[in-house]
Amino acid sequence: MSQHQLLGLSGALRGGSTNASLLREAARFFGPCDFIEGDLNLPLYDGDAEAESGIPDAVQKLADQIAAADAVVISTPEYNKGPSGVLKNALDWVSRTKGSPWSGKPVAVMSAAAGRAGGERAQMILRGFMVPFRPRILQGPEMHLADSSNAFDDNGHITSELYISTLTELMDNLRREINR
């Protein structure tokens, strides 16, 4: 039997992103799967560019990856109490593609941030952003990774038992949601 396809989307682009690290940990706790990371380094949405040139290849590729995935895990940083513009821009672009790739898709959202609340407000707003696309977003447990630059060891593994148990439960729920 082929393995589940799990797509990870990080709202932060930088190489050392703790949101990207959190996605990799989510894939590890999910268990055997084909894990790929989508690239949100897209042009800014511009209606004139869309009218002239249509959907950029990188956007269509992302939409196709979402459509093909059995489940998607999104992790957003918190920038000024909201999700990153990178992530919102990607959601806006994908909403312009055909085929409603998010519809009915099992999705787990998470956040990793420097602050004590672990990007809780950003994650809550991200959940609102997703409503028009009608994915099957897990309600919990909520994974807010606080003080994210100190949350991983040298192997990129989460060190806190609390986070490990939260992420394990979230990924168990995601696997169950796929099979539901």
Ligand SMILES: Cc1cc2nc3c(=O)[nH]c(=O)nc-3n(C[C@H](O)[C@H](O)[C@H](O)COP(=O)(O)O)c2cc1C
């Ligand atoms: C523009 C900007 C705004 C930020 N605002 C917040 C914030 O509101 N709350 C917070 O906890 N951290 C905030 N931070 C710190 C980020 O949480 C931190 O940079 C985090 O590591 C980003 O995720 P990354 O490691 O995936 O890049 C902000 C960072 C930037 C660059």
